Amino acid sequence: MERALKFEVERRFRGGPTIRARATLPLDGRRVTVLFGPSGAGKTTVLRALAGLDRPEAGRIAFDGEVWLDTAAGVSLPPQRRRAGLLAQEAALFPHLDVAANVGYALARASRAERDARVRELAARLRIEPLLARRPAELSGGERQRVGLARALAARPRLLLLDEPLSALDAPTREALRGELRAFLEEAAVPSIVVTHDRAEALALGDRMLVLVGGTIRQTGPVHEVFSAPADVEVARTVGTENVLPGRIVAREGGLAVVDSGGLLLTGVDPGGASAEAYVCVRAEEIVLEDAPGHRSSARNLLDATVISLAQEGALVRVALDCVGATLVALVTRRSAETLALAPGRAVAAAIKAPSVRIVPRAPPA
Amino acid sequence: MDAAALRLSLSLATLTTLLLLAVGVPLAQWLATSRFRLKFVVEAIVALPLVLPPTVLGFYLLVALAPRTPAGRAWEALAGRPFPFSFEGLLAASVLYSLPFAVQPMAAALAAVDPRLVEASHTLGVSRLATFFRVTVPLAWHGMLSGAVLAFAHTLGEFGVVLMIGGNVPGETRTLSIAIFDHVEALEYAAANRTAAFLLAVSFVVLVVVYGLQRRPLAWNAR
Numbered sequence: 025m026e027r028a029l030k031f032e033v034e035r036r037f038r039g040g041p042t043i044r045a046r047a048t049l050p051l052d053g054r055r056v057t058v059l060f061g062p063s064g065a066g067k068t069t070v071l072r073a074l075a076g077l078d079r080p081e082a083g084r085i086a087f088d089g090e091v092w093l094d095t096a097a098g099v100s101l102p103p104q105r106r107r108a109g110l111l112a113q114e115a116a117l118f119p120h121l122d123v124a125a126n127v128g129y130a131l132a133r134a135s136r137a138e139r140d141a142r143v144r145e146l147a148a149r150l151r152i153e154p155l156l157a158r159r160p161a162e163l164s165g166g167e168r169q170r171v172g173l174a175r176a177l178a179a180r181p182r183l184l185l186l187d188e189p190l191s192a193l194d195a196p197t198r199e200a201l202r203g204e205l206r207a208f209l210e211e212a213a214v215p216s217i218v219v220t221h222d223r224a225e226a227l228a229l230g231d232r233m234l235v236l237v238g239g240t241i242r243q244t245g246p247v248h249e250v251f252s253a254p255a256d257v258e259v260a261r262t263v264g265t266e267n268v269l270p271g272r273i274v275a276r277e278g279g280l281a282v283v284d285s286g287g288l289l290l291t292g293v294d295p296g297g298a299s300a301e302a303y304v305c306v307r308a309e310e311i312v313l314e315d316a317p318g319h320r321s322s323a324r325n326l327l328d329a330t331v332i333s334l335a336q337e338g339a340l341v342r343v344a345l346d347c348v349g350a351t352l353v354a355l356v357t358r359r360s361a362e363t364l365a366l367a368p369g370r371a372v373a374a375a376i377k378a379p380s381v382r383i384v385p386r387a388p389p390a
Numbered sequence: 391m392d393a394a395a396l397r398l399s400l401s402l403a404t405l406t407t408l409l410l411l412a413v414g415v416p417l418a419q420w421l422a423t424s425r426f427r428l429k430f431v432v433e434a435i436v437a438l439p440l441v442l443p444p445t446v447l448g449f450y451l452l453v454a455l456a457p458r459t460p461a462g463r464a465w466e467a468l469a470g471r472p473f474p475f476s477f478e479g480l481l482a483a484s485v486l487y488s489l490p491f492a493v494q495p496m497a498a499a500l501a502a503v504d505p506r507l508v509e510a511s512h513t514l515g516v517s518r519l520a521t522f523f524r525v526t527v528p529l530a531w532h533g534m535l536s537g538a539v540l541a542f543a544h545t546l547g548e549f550g551v552v553l554m555i556g557g558n559v560p561g562e563t564r565t566l567s568i569a570i571f572d573h574v575e576a577l578e579y580a581a582a583n584r585t586a587a588f589l590l591a592v593s594f595v596v597l598v599v600v601y602g603l604q605r606r607p608l609a610w611n612a613r
Contacts (some may be wrong), residue, residue: 077509103512110513116506120528129524130514179514 027051029183029215033073033083033093035066043069043080043239049232051088051183051215056206058230058247059219062262066239067219071185074217075110076103087183109181109214113188115172117160123147123171124156130179146174150208166197173205177212184209184216190225202228203297203385223251223264227303227384235259248303252351267306267352273299273383280324281383288348291324292381299385310380311354313343314373315364323375327352331370334361341366345374392585394561395569402477402565403545406484410492410541413485415534418496419522423505440490448554451483473555480556480563484545492541495600499533500526532603543596547589 032046043066049057059067072078074085076092079100085093092101117126124143131139147153150170160168169189176184189205190198206229209216218229226233226247233250235243243255251268254260271285281294283304290304312323329345329352341361343354354374364372421433439447455462455473465473473479503526511521549567556563566585573582
């Protein structure tokens with residue numbers, strides 16, 4: 025049987041929601057699972073239960089066959105024995121210790137030489153060598169998160185839990201660290217769970233995604249699949265109606281990049297970075313449907329498409345399109361659908377402006 | 391100044407402070423972190439000596455630990471002699487009477503330690519006790535020191551409880567504050583002044599130290 029983390033936790037909050045989440049995650053060292061949901065959905069509750077910091081009212085957690093929690097049997101392993109590393113929003117570094125002592129904190133039993141070697145190795149890996157003698161108060165937000173990750177990794181965790189690791193950072197730092205974080209997690213080869221409510225973060229970091237809405241896990245699957253095909257209306261509302269296609273950047277010119285997704289070429293703003301692997305994201309409401317193909321438009325992307333199906337959503341119509349083999353979803357008003365006489369099988373042109381094509385680079389899956 | 395009384399006062403204050411560190415720190419940590427519903431009752435009990443006349447505390451201790459009561463006999467078996475008019479009895483009463491002076495600043499400093507730091511230490515595999523000494527104490531030491539210093543100074547200046555429990559046995563229970571009282575009764579104002587000035591100076595220095603610690607914690611405590 026494949027190694028897996030199975031959990032089922034129930035936690036009630038007085039006068040608040042009840043969290044009832046269950047999932048089974050394969051424990052593949054290089055896989056990152058994203059726990060996605062709006063604030064208040066119970067993401068942090070699940071993470072704290074996994075870390076052993078909170079005890080759910082009822083539940084069971086088994087890590088690779090080892091029981092961490094079984095409320096029915098009265099079993100609850102303390103966090104010290106679970107060895108699940110935690111990186112929170114604010115890294116919670118020990119303010120009275122310098123960076124080196126923070127990173128080496130878990131290694132109290134190792135000899136001084138061993139500890140120094142491990143601290144140096146992690147510092148090199150996370151690029152925090154110049155900071156080793158500093159105090160946490162002298163670090164920037166991004167530096168703190170790196171140190172926090174190094175400190176967690178020093179303890180050789182079996183599972184890594186990251187609770188909105190980038191959300192306390194300013195936007196430029198967040199974007200810069202996002203790509204790096206994925207590389208760090210892959211290199212660490214520790215199964216990781218990242219809690220986030222940020223879609224770009226989910227796409228850039230995750231392989232698999234769990235969507236948590238109202239305390240329960242509503243959908244599980246590869247990140248881009250969940251974004252492209254939400255299981256139900258509530259998941260769709262949570263993740264947004266978005267077309268997410270995996271692809272490769274095949275050309276870069278004048279600040280624009282062209283992504284090839286199975287033959288479908290889309291032009292968007294170049295996100296920078298060296299990675300060729302990327303997701304292209306287009307919100308359904310940004311796709312304009314036009315009658316005859318072959319006319320001029322300011323939109324950089326003019327695609328030949330065929331209507332597959334139509335679904336009424338109040339004043340809007342959700343149109344599924346076949347575009348060179350890929351499926352795109354567009355959202356138009358009912359009036360427009362009537363004017364264009366949209367029906368399954370009808371050929372249309374789908375126009376998307378380059379600024380509406382979001383390219384999220386990601387490291388290639390190992 | 392009465393050398394025997396000074397020696398007695400210093401050893402009483404020192405031992406009281408040490409005992410209060412042993413008892414007060416765990417109690418303060420419990421008060422700072424427990425989610426026990428009736429914690430406020432415990433807090434009230436700890437604070438009682440602040441508002442109670444020392445005579446009340448002394449009176450009940452005398453009644454409870456009188457030589458013929460079970461508690462009194464247990465005390466005698468343990469300490470080797472009866473509770474009243476003994477140094478050990480005085481020590482026990484001082485610990486109780488100075489309890490809030492030690493526990494309250496300690497609990498305040500311990501409660502100010504960010505629980506996320508403690509949790510981080512636990513997830514890093516470090517035991518609760520080791521976490522207390524490696525994270526909590528370094529971040530709350532100024533409060534613990536304040537508590538210890540206050541307890542020391544408060545015990546040094548204690549009068550009512552000493553008189554109730556200890557009486558006035560030279561070298562055994564005759565502390566500095568009692569000595570001052572004796573001097574005044576005997577109209578020896580010069581001797582009383584020397585001892586009083588000494589206690590005044592010590593108390594002032596102690597308070598300066600305590601307030602200094604609370605006002606200027608080290609940089610990492612200023613969060």
